[in-house]
Amino acid sequence: xxxxxxxxxxxxxxxxxxxxxxxxxxxxxxxxxxxxxxxxxxxxxxxxxxxxxxxxxxxxxxxxxxxxxxxxxxxxxxxxxxxxxxxxxxxxxxxxxxxxxxxxxxxxxxxxxxxxxxxxxxxxxxxxxxxxxxxxxxxxxxxxxxxxxxxxxxxxxxxxxxxxxxxxxxxxxxxxxxxxxxxxxxxxxxxxxxxxxxxxxxxxxxxxxxxxxxxxxxxxxxxxxxxxxxxxxxxx
Amino acid sequence: xxxxxxxxxxxxxxxxxxxxxxxxxxxxxxxxxxxxxxxxxxxxxxxxxxxxxxxxxxxxxxxxxxxxxxxxxxxxxxxxxxxxxxxxxxxxxxxxxxxxxxxxxxxxxxxxxxxxxxxxxxx
Numbered sequence: 001x002x003x004x005x006x007x008x009x010x011x012x013x014x015x016x017x018x019x020x021x022x023x024x025x026x027x028x029x030x031x032x033x034x035x036x037x038x039x040x041x042x043x044x045x046x047x048x049x050x051x052x053x054x055x056x057x058x059x060x061x062x063x064x065x066x067x068x069x070x071x072x073x074x075x076x077x078x079x080x081x082x083x084x085x086x087x088x089x090x091x092x093x094x095x096x097x098x099x100x101x102x103x104x105x106x107x108x109x110x111x112x113x114x115x116x117x118x119x120x121x122x123x124x125x126x127x128x129x130x131x132x133x134x135x136x137x138x139x140x141x142x143x144x145x146x147x148x149x150x151x152x153x154x155x156x157x158x159x160x161x162x163x164x165x166x167x168x169x170x171x172x173x174x175x176x177x178x179x180x181x182x183x184x185x186x187x188x189x190x191x192x193x194x195x196x197x198x199x200x201x202x203x204x205x206x207x208x209x210x211x212x213x214x215x216x217x218x219x220x221x222x223x224x225x226x227x228x229x230x231x232x233x234x235x236x
Numbered sequence: 237x238x239x240x241x242x243x244x245x246x247x248x249x250x251x252x253x254x255x256x257x258x259x260x261x262x263x264x265x266x267x268x269x270x271x272x273x274x275x276x277x278x279x280x281x282x283x284x285x286x287x288x289x290x291x292x293x294x295x296x297x298x299x300x301x302x303x304x305x306x307x308x309x310x311x312x313x314x315x316x317x318x319x320x321x322x323x324x325x326x327x328x329x330x331x332x333x334x335x336x337x338x339x340x341x342x343x344x345x346x347x348x349x350x351x352x353x354x355x356x357x358x359x
Binding site for chain 2: 017018019020021022023024025026027028030108109110112140141143144145166169170173201202203204205206207
């Protein structure tokens with residue numbers, strides 16, 4: 001095929017000297033391959049990993065803290081904390097006495113499977129049943145980069161306004177669980193939680209949505225129950 | 237700006253192919269980007285220009301072909317374009333995974349592509 005878009009200013013070869021190679025080479029494959037390796041390693045140890053995504057300020061860290069409180073007595077739990085630079089969140093969760101690994105992406109806008117793979121090497125996998133992976137605060141970029149987790153959870157809060165679901169459809173299309181956070185503030189924010197739930201279901205009808213509040217505790221037991229790994233179901 | 241990491245991957249991979257096959261000058265790189273990815277074409281082109289600077293791909297053209305989404309419904313066996321979400325607030329229709337026929341959840345059969353389709357080179 002000859003290039004039909006004469007946008008490039010200077011191409012020296014004449015058309016008869018130009019050749020095409022069909023490649024069909026996936027650009028996301030390198031990450032996907034490492035993600036599969038991570039998953040295999042996790043499965044081998046009977047560990048469930050959950051990738052937690054959401055905007056900056058949606059309450060991911062606080063929610064993880066509440067879930068750790070509920071789950072650490074039931075299972076071996078570790079938290080991977082993706083953050084561009086700051087370690088404050090890591091310390092907050094580490095104070096609960098569970099292993100925490102900070103994954104600093106420096107300027108990266110999403111975690112990738114390679115970084116998570118490195119983090120997996122730094123924890124004692126034999127003592128773990130569940131790893132909560134907090135992704136970078138961003139509702140767009142992480143969507144294309146699976147990490148090897150068993151499920152992906154999106155946290156959206158009412159303080160982000162009424163259009164968050166609609167503005168970031170991709171994140172929800174790839175999610176397995178959605179938490180609508182800070183529901184105690186819905187009235188103050190004039191945001192209808194049911195509307196957000198409906199928006200999620202417009203995008204993906206069977207997606208599980210749990211309204212929650214880290215302040216009142218609403219919804220937290222339900223989320224914890226969903227994430228708690230069934231030890232009996234460990235992979236063969 | 238995940239477009240930057242994608243652009244960097246394009247450059248690394250194309251340069252790798254070119255070297256492996258003894259290709260001198262890459263004229264054009266063609267990508268296929270699915271409708272269900274959140275890869276912005278304009279940003280990707282901008283990033284490509286930036287990362288190819290001072291490489292063997294510096295004057296190459298980047299063509300991006302958009303791959304329309306296709307969904308499959310396990311409930312009613314529908315297979316085709318997705319249902320779009322469009323209302324007065326929408327800037328552009330948003331593809332959904334709701335079945336256009338029965339409203340149940342569908343799986344995307346196409347639309348997640350993010351690939352180098354072909355490269356064009358001068359011998």
